[in-house]
Amino acid sequence: MNSLLSVFGSNSSTDTSAIDTCPTSANSAQFVRDTQAFLLLLSHCEEIGWSSIRLIPSDGSILTIHHTYIDLGDRTHDLYIDIPQRWPNERPCCRTYIPVEFTIETWCPKTSRLIEILMNFHSTIDSLQxxxxxxxxxxxxxxxxxxxxxxxxxxxxxxxxxxxxxxxxxxxxxxxxxxxxxxxxxxxxxxxxxxxxxxxxxxxxxxxxxxxxxxxxxxxxxxxxxxxxxxxxxxxxxDQQQECGICYESTVDQQNSSIIYCETANCYKQYHEKCWKSWLRKKVPQRNTCNVLDIVVDERINTTATASGPCLFCKRNIISKSMGNTPAAIPSMVSLPIFGVGLTTLCLSLCFCCYLWRLRRDTLKEKGYRKDQYMRCKVKNSNCVICLEDFCEDEEIAVCPCEHAFHKRCLSPWLQNNCTCPMCNMCIKPETSGSCQLPDIL
Incomplete structure (x- = not known):
C-alpha cells in the first residue's frame, strides 16, 4: 500500500511542480485522472488480496505486481504484471516462465480486472500438471x-x-x-x-x-x-565420456556447439568441433607421415564437411562429425562411390573434348589447302607470283605440271586468256573448248 502511494505520489509531484500557484484546467484534469487511476488500481489490489501480491518499482511502467502460485506438485511459479503508464486505458503486460505463451488476449478499461489475469494464470498452470x-x-x-x-x-x-x-x-x-x-x-x-x-x-x-x-x-x-x-x-x-578430449569441458551442456565423435568401437571419444579443428591445424604441419586423410576445413564457409585425423586416445581411427539437428557426416562407404562418379564424369568430359577436337581437324582436312599437304608437294615457290602473297592455311592452291603453285583465285583468271605457266611459260594442255585446263587443286 505504501509503495503504491509512493509511486503515484512521485508521478503527481512531477506534474504539480510546474503548476506554481495558478493551476490550469489541463493540470487539474491530469490530477483527476491520476487520482482515478490510483483508486482503480487500489481496488484491484484489494480484490486480489495484499497477501498474495508484492509491488515492485519498474522503470518502463508505473509498477510491477509480483504474484507467486504453488501448484499441486509443490512447484513455485512467478507471474509479473507490468502496469503501464496509461493505466487503465493501456493493457498490462505479463511475464512468466512456463513452457507455453501466457498473454492477456482482451482488455477493457472499464470491465477487465487484474484478478481475472491471476485466475487465468492458475488455470494455465493447472492444465500443465x-x-x-x-x-x-x-x-x-x-x-x-x-x-x-x-x-x-x-x-x-x-x-x-x-x-x-x-x-x-x-x-x-x-x-x-x-x-x-x-x-x-x-x-x-x-x-x-x-x-x-x-x-x-x-x-x-x-x-x-x-x-x-x-x-x-x-x-x-x-x-x-x-x-x-x-x-x-x-x-x-x-563424466569422462561426456567431456571434450581436448579442453575437458562438458559436451552436453553446450547445446549450440557441434560435437565430433571417434567412430572406433570401445573408444567413441568426444571433442568440440572448434577444439578439434584448432588442434588439427596446429598438429598437421608437424606430422611427417599419416595414414588418414587430413581435410582442411575453411572457417568462412558454414559447411558440414568432416575434419578427419587420428584420435588423440586410440591413435588409429578417423574422427567424423555428428551434429544434433543436422545430418551426420557422410561415411567413407558413401563417399567412395561419390568420388567414383565424379571421376567417371571427368573422364567422359575429356573424351568428349577429344572427339570435338578430332572432328574439327577432319573438317579442316576436307577443306582446301592444308599446310602439311602443301609441304609434302614438290613445289618450286612458296608464294604466289600473281598476287605476290605467301600461301596461308585454309587457302586453295593450284599446282601446275611444272611444279609451280598459285592461288586458285589468281590462276583461274590467268588461264582464261593464257595456256602457259605464269612463271616459266610452260604450256598447259588445253581443253576441247579452247580454254586451258585448271591444274589440280590441293
Whole structure:
C-alpha cells in the first residue's frame, strides 16, 4: 500500500511542480485522472488480496505486481504484471516462465480486472500438471544429463542410453502423451541404428500408456539405465565420456556447439568441433607421415564437411562429425562411390573434348589447302607470283605440271586468256573448248 502511494505520489509531484500557484484546467484534469487511476488500481489490489501480491518499482511502467502460485506438485511459479503508464486505458503486460505463451488476449478499461489475469494464470498452470508429471517420470526412470536446476519452461530432457549415446526427448505441453520429438546424440554409426529402429517401430507408440520411458524402450528395444548402483558405478566413466578430449569441458551442456565423435568401437571419444579443428591445424604441419586423410576445413564457409585425423586416445581411427539437428557426416562407404562418379564424369568430359577436337581437324582436312599437304608437294615457290602473297592455311592452291603453285583465285583468271605457266611459260594442255585446263587443286 505504501509503495503504491509512493509511486503515484512521485508521478503527481512531477506534474504539480510546474503548476506554481495558478493551476490550469489541463493540470487539474491530469490530477483527476491520476487520482482515478490510483483508486482503480487500489481496488484491484484489494480484490486480489495484499497477501498474495508484492509491488515492485519498474522503470518502463508505473509498477510491477509480483504474484507467486504453488501448484499441486509443490512447484513455485512467478507471474509479473507490468502496469503501464496509461493505466487503465493501456493493457498490462505479463511475464512468466512456463513452457507455453501466457498473454492477456482482451482488455477493457472499464470491465477487465487484474484478478481475472491471476485466475487465468492458475488455470494455465493447472492444465500443465500432466506435462510436468511426464518430465518428472523421465527424471525418475532415467539418467538425465541436463544441467541442474532445470527451469520449468524447458520442454525437453537429455536421457542417457549408454556411455556413448544419449537422446533428447521433447514433449508437447499441450499433448504430453503424444509421440515426442527425439534427437539422438553420439557417433554416426551408432545413432544410425537408433534412427532405423525409430522409423520401423514408430507406429507402436501407445498414447494410452502414459509412461514415455516404457514406450521408448519398447520402440527402440533398449533399457534406460536407472539403477542407483549402475548410476554410481558408471559416474566416473560417464563424466569422462561426456567431456571434450581436448579442453575437458562438458559436451552436453553446450547445446549450440557441434560435437565430433571417434567412430572406433570401445573408444567413441568426444571433442568440440572448434577444439578439434584448432588442434588439427596446429598438429598437421608437424606430422611427417599419416595414414588418414587430413581435410582442411575453411572457417568462412558454414559447411558440414568432416575434419578427419587420428584420435588423440586410440591413435588409429578417423574422427567424423555428428551434429544434433543436422545430418551426420557422410561415411567413407558413401563417399567412395561419390568420388567414383565424379571421376567417371571427368573422364567422359575429356573424351568428349577429344572427339570435338578430332572432328574439327577432319573438317579442316576436307577443306582446301592444308599446310602439311602443301609441304609434302614438290613445289618450286612458296608464294604466289600473281598476287605476290605467301600461301596461308585454309587457302586453295593450284599446282601446275611444272611444279609451280598459285592461288586458285589468281590462276583461274590467268588461264582464261593464257595456256602457259605464269612463271616459266610452260604450256598447259588445253581443253576441247579452247580454254586451258585448271591444274589440280590441293
Amino acid at each position: 500432466i506435462f510436468w508429471t511426464q518430465l518428472n517420470e523421465l527424471e525418475r526412470d532415467a539418467i538425465v544429463l541436463d544441467e541442474k536446476p532445470i527451469p520449468y519452461s524447458s520442454t525437453s530432457r537429455r536421457l542417457k542410453i549408454n556411455d556413448n549415446v544419449h537422446v533428447q526427448v521433447q514433449i508437447d505441453p499441450y499433448n504430453p502423451s503424444a509421440f515426442p520429438s527425439l534427437i539422438f546424440y553420439g557417433p554416426s554409426m551408432l545413432i544410425r541404428s537408433f534412427d532405423e529402429r525409430l522409423e520401423q517401430n514408430r507406429h507402436h507408440w501407445n498414447e494410452a500408456h502414459s509412461n514415455i520411458i516404457l514406450n521408448l524402450e519398447h520402440i527402440l528395444d533398449i533399457t534406460f539405465p536407472t539403477n542407483l548402483f549402475l548410476r554410481s558405478k558408471s559416474q566416473s566413466n560417464e
